[in-house]
Amino acid sequence: MKTKERILLGALDLFNLNAATEVTTNDLARGLKMSPGNLYFHYKNKEQIVRELFKRLAQETAMIWKPQTKKSNNKEKMEMVEFIDRNLQLYWKYRFFHRELYTLRKVDPELSRLWRAHLQKMRRLMIVLHKHWVRAGVMLPIQSKYEMEFLGELLFVASNSFMQFFETVDRSPNQRTVDKARKHILRMLMPYLSVETQNSFAIFFKEK
Structure with missing residues (x-):
């Protein structure tokens, strides 16, 4: 190495x-x-190391957000769950960044610039991904630009802050923490999913 x-x-x-x-x-x-x-x-310096790690995070995220080739409806539903899981696993892999996002950006203007560019790219990819899942019958169309922006911001805030929140609740965040985050994100998405998809995802919310 x-x-x-x-x-x-x-x-x-x-x-x-x-x-x-x-x-x-x-x-x-x-x-x-x-x-x-x-x-x-x-x-x-350390800032350069943090920036290089962030560039890797951004590259790996972009790979996950690229829509997959056409699949059957059932496979598309599971693709959405896999998509959420892969994102959360990536958040876990680079958890220091999401845990210390504000402070790291504050001390490094270049990192802050990279982060803003990353968010802009993710917003564009989210629109592409949403259209992909609408065509597959997994999600409902969102006609309002305001509603689309609202959903995007809601998901970004939840995804980027779940590590901070659960570290205040769970002394040692682990895979169970990631499972909790997946459940919360699916709940946020429920109003935007087709009825068939909602029924398929109901299993994730059953009491154990």
Whole structure:
């Protein structure tokens, strides 16, 4: 494994375990068993490492948001559940970023710019994805531009803040935390789903 890759993976683990805002480059070098000079040879500061990790997050998100090839209606419904799960797993993988989003952006204007560009791209992809699921009979059409923006903002806020919320409730967030988030997001989507899709998803809300 190349040194730059090892630094990124080590930083991701350390940021997720602790708080990225509290981890220093010396902490990172110590955890990777390398000299600070070697780390600085590859990345000039911690902010650059955070930005590189965010670029990976953005790339992986865009891959998930790309509509899949045409499938049967039942497979499209499960594709929606898989889509939500894959997004949440990605949030879990890069949980430090969503947990510390405001602070990280505040100290790094370039990261803030990248984040805004990412949101704009996600808004465009959401419209494409919605049309895809309407054609498949999974979702209902949304004619109002205001309603579409409202739904998009609601989902973005919920998805990006669920880690913060559940960390205040669950001492050690885990896979069960991700399952809770999926259930909440499906509930938010229910009014926008076709009746057939709503009936198919009812199983997720049964008391266990």
